[in-house]
Amino acid sequence: MNATRGTLVRLAVLVTPALACNLDRVPTAPGTPIRAELVAAAGVSSFVCDVGGATWEGDADAAVVRDLAPSGVMRVAFNYNNRNNATRDPITGALTGPGIDMSCKLAQGTHAQFVAIAYLGAPPLLVGLANGDWDAAFAFDQTLEPPGITAAIPHIGVDNTYLVRGDAAFQKVADVDAPGVRISVAQGSSPDIYLGRTLKYATLVRTPATPQALDLLGTGQVDAFAGGRGPQVMAFIACCLPGGRLLPDNYLIANLAMVVPDTATGHGGAGLQYIDEFVEWAKTTGLFQLAIDRAKQGGTHVTPALPPAQRIGLLLHHVTRLVTTGVLNDGQGNALAVKLQGAVEKLADDETEAAMSKLGAFINQVEAFHAAGMLSDGQSASLLEIARDVVTRATT
Secondary structure: OEOOOOEEEOEEEOOOOOOEEEOOOEEEOOOOOEOHHHHHHOOOOOEEEOOOOOOOOOOOOHHHHHHHOOOOEEEEEEEOOOOOOOEEOOOOOOEEOHHHHHHHHHHHHHOOEEEEEEEOOHHHHHHHHHOOOOOEEEEEEOOOOOOOEEEOOOOEEEEEEEEEOOOOOOOOHHHHOOOOOEEEEEOOOHHHHHHHHHOOOOEEEEEOOHHHHHHHHHOOOOOEEEEEOOHHHHHHHHHHOOOOEEOOOOOEEEEEEEEEEHHHHOOOOHHHHHHHHHHHHHHHHOHHHHHHHHHOOOOEEEOOOOOHHHHHHHHHHHHHHHHHOOOOOHHHHHHHHHHHHHHHHHHHOOOHHHHHHHHHHHHHHHHHHHHOOOOOHHHHHHHHHHHHHHHHHHHO
């Protein structure tokens, strides 16, 4: 089924042998792997596509579909140990969060069937990558990605700091990197990868997931926990670490991005370019901010817009797809492309005013094609959101 608003979507759940926790504190019995068809047969709602806001129309061509849905279904993986990607209800198994909201919009605009594959942490997600189990994933900081994947442009910046006990001497993050200091961290997370490369004296104590890392601090087995500032950490302080403090500065702002397997980029990168445009469109329209607000995640922000020339380049790719899919003929596509290319050339010559004039002509042409019925409401809006925002930023 297509991932449309209010649609129930099937989920393939991968359960690790470790105990699951309710709000990361109350143990429940280990789960058993659930096959997607069994979930659907039992009538279980894995997640609901109910995010509002603007509607994406990506005009995916065959090259995009081959990259993102080679089996005919777009399989998106989620590291739900990072709640900026997704959160999994420990009772129902349902996923919610920014990654789910954005995947619903992406699938809707791609007109592709969408299933989600949930992993508790980065290590099992990378096993899924090796097994060819997913086509895209919400997982990593783009600068910390492991081998075998390529990141799209980042969409969410996440503050990372240390949580320490109230009586700890640490006042800033630099204080923590000292001989004899033990820091708990979720294995394979952005903090783990970053600190593994940068710490000089302190020792990392890795756990399968965030709940166990927090527990080590709560029981006094480590001196600090490395992670974000979100509600999971705040709830832990409230319930289990009275007087606990998040240090005021950050050792890392992790810029999270969707990733694709390198096998997908080997097809020419059409899928990655498509995701890049979707991400930039979702940032421009406010959809990512809406998703962050719905998730109530603290210590996060939408990443800044790309430079104008790169944003216009994404629109050029979209125009090419409109021609490839037969929405526009070659002449109509060229009428749009020459204006975009002209804007890029003027920007390269530092002629911003002339570049915006070219982009204004592109906007007028899109509006004319829409008025003539050549472009649908969704198609024209998806092109115009980024173009108008580039002009607004350049002229105000």
